[in-house]
Amino acid sequence: MAAAGKEVKLIGSRPSPYVARVRIALHLKGVEYEFLHEEVFGNKSELLLRSNPVYKKIPVLIHGGQPICESLVIVQYIDEVWAASGPAILPADPLDRAVARFWAAYIDDKLGPNCVALALRLGDEASRAESKEQLFAGLQLLDEALGKISNGKSFFGGDAVGFLDIAFGSYLGWLKALEKVEGIKLLDESRFPRLAKWAERFCSAKAATDVIPEPDELVEFVKLLAHR
């Protein structure tokens, strides 16, 4: 396969859920890559600025010298380039693909950034209360969606980790960090029975091993950030 011969590099850092997505997709496809650690607190690297001049943000996948930006765009790229390696990440059926893309966009629009902002203690009390409410509403919707989409199987993607699992699972480290920071339980089995079990399965999946940071690592990161 032509794609296999080209060098794969990923500019990223561990706390970023968006970087986690790309790493999980690469792991699923069995693609070897060089992980170029981008300093979180230092100046942005020349390579990052050159590779993503529009947003200047991680992750950037560099494949055969070509930069690809935006996590969900990269995950779809990986699925298409390494179509013959490992499991398919997007479902095969157009309607299932549309449903996965819809919820992935919902997660980035309404759920994930809220969760990270809350864990980072951004905003005033009123906006934090609103964010928390929106987060719980989002988890409720996703718990119901999981019931419909997975149809009793282990993952949103069926028997294996797929696009929507990656899109949402990438935030699990931050969800757990938020639980610690706030002393609350978010993925409560009594409240969100499906999501709670799914989260356990996702974090145990081979492709996610060593990718989703432990909550303590992120809590430390939050403290470091607060002292700057």
Added chain:
Amino acid sequence: MAAAGKEVKLIGSRPSPYVARVRIALHLKGVEYEFLHEEVFGNKSELLLRSNPVYKKIPVLIHGGQPICESLVIVQYIDEVWAASGPAILPADPLDRAVARFWAAYIDDKLGPNCVALALRLGDEASRAESKEQLFAGLQLLDEALGKISNGKSFFGGDAVGFLDIAFGSYLGWLKALEKVEGIKLLDESRFPRLAKWAERFCSAKAATDVIPEPDELVEFVKLLAHR
């Protein structure tokens, strides 16, 4: 083709650039559909509320009774379901697809909503000035991107209208309305030579005929909205 037998309906309204995207995609593929006009100023229809309970927004494509939401998700769905009809909307090459998806997301993130908000005269002077600056910066980036992506051809998609043409072209009515409302020239040939010519070609493309509203129609809409 199985898909051809199923009934296609689209819930939408003329001023929405997001609805325009879906219509252009359906036209490109030669798909017949029933256009269900959603009242812009009235209550939301029962069908809309039931079909898009998460966002309660147009457009919604209903295909064989199944609702699909979010314009760019719908356009990709149309491309996949009617893969054998009409031209491909997304490019074939994974890198080209990633580039098209990246810029389409950029347009929805930084450019389009700014343009509509400015035409609707939303926000105070300071935020409007910032939006205008961001809009010009975005047009500059897209003008350069068009040069690279189209490689001298007529459209972002090459010789024919493709995904990125649809994503950006859907805003052309609003860009022109904004030019009228503000008395400025946005798609100026001297400033954005490639985009200006592309815009002319896009609006003359068969698939976009009767879809992109005339600027006067949108200016009237802005006035109606202001008086409510």
